[in-house]
Amino acid sequence: MRRALGVFTLLWLFSSPLHAACTVAMANASFGSLSSFTVRGTEQQTSANLVVTCDTILNLLTNDTVSMNVLSATVTSGTRPAMKRTDNTTLPDVVPVRVCGTSSCSNTTETAVGQTYSWSGNTLLGLLTSKSYTLPIYFRTVSGQSVTAGPYQVNVTLNISYSVCPTGLLGICLGTPQTGTVPVTTQLTMNVSTDCITISAPDVNFGSAPLVSNFPSVSQSVAITCTKGSTYTVGINNGVNAGGGTVRKMVNGSNSMSYDIYKGSTSTRWGPSGTERWASGAASSVSSDGTVNTYNYTARMLSGQNTPPAGTYTDTLVVDVAF
CATH class of the missing domain: 2.60.40.1090 (Fimbrial-type adhesion domain)
Incomplete structure (x- = not known):
């Protein structure tokens, strides 16, 4: 009886069940309606959730990773995405936006176009809910801009890469990690009012x-x-x-x-x-x-x-x- 149980355990440990690719979804974000002098005087912040859903049970390992690469933006200012007037695209006015992995939006978490930010370890574990990682991505305007009133917008494309263990036990990943890279686009909007x-x-x-x-x-x-x-x-x-x-x-x-x-x-x-x-x-x-x-x-x-x-x-x- 003991020998049969041992054989069963070995077979289970070395089996590699097939898992579907993770799905990635990204919400849009809005800064709302703000006076032009508010936009000029103080940084404004908003956020949108990136949700990575995988075919996995609750995983207590710390070797999963999710990475965000800021691939491109429809409008840029230097290496940052920038919101531009949508009703009069001939105007040069833009509001640059910082893309960040944390709410503090420090220099170490700001991610410029072409750069990558990663979540892993205990940070990622804290964002795990059932089969999904919900990752808030923060967007913060750059102050000091003198702009005209009107609707502003930019589309930012992110490459989301993930490596997620489907099942974990005693610190060991059972099976082959689910990996992939998925492009997602988020739209940032702001309405600047006259004042x-x-x-x-x-x-x-x-x-x-x-x-x-x-x-x-x-x-x-x-x-x-x-x-x-x-x-x-x-x-x-x-x-x-x-x-x-x-x-x-x-x-x-x-x-x-x-x-x-x-x-x-x-x-x-x-x-x-x-x-x-x-x-x-x-x-x-x-x-x-x-x-x-x-x-x-x-x-x-x-x-x-x-x-x-x-x-x-x-x-x-x-x-x-x-x-």
Whole structure:
């Protein structure tokens, strides 16, 4: 009886059952909708699961391996995949993306195009569920990009290689490991939204003069920081002393002085509505990164008015941006 049991055990140890190839599936990932300044200022991270399913029972060995090679991307920036506008592919704007094997996305786990990252040992054991390895792959944007608003996308192709023991016992792989390499493609998407973050409008000081006619014109600028390429208009209201009219006034008690604000050095009024508003496309200047529009203006006292009593005269104006 003992001899028969020994023969049976030897036959079982050396048998090599056939197993089907592992299947590999990869999900897509989205960064959601983000302000252009969020994309520019901070790295954004998302992830997608890579699932490797094999014809195996629960395996407690530590010699299985799964490797990810970043084979290619539809758009790249250097050695990284890069998301690009899908609705206007002529624009050069891109958002580079780091592909990583861990959530920390450290330099040792970032995988550039052409490079490989591997899971093995206890790390892989911790991701084993029944017959599948579920491996989260992390994608992190590179900050510092000044981009226009719109939908962005990139397709990344990964070569997934695996070597998985079908059955393990006492630290020994029974049978032939399941091996193979399967290409999978994941799609990364992001929607960049339009935003404005600062309006720089310094105070206007006409100085001092004995007569209204002696006050000089004041030339200054309003600077507005908005998403690169965004279309909007800029208006200036009529102040708190216009009384529902359109004449801007600085007041001191019941006394006042009338003034106005003009676009550039022209006589075209800069106002709150209609054609008096200033279109972003007609800004005086634009910064090199396309985010800061500058609007030069001239403030002048209106001619033909009497000089009021001496004193300090003030008004408060509001600059607004409308998309």
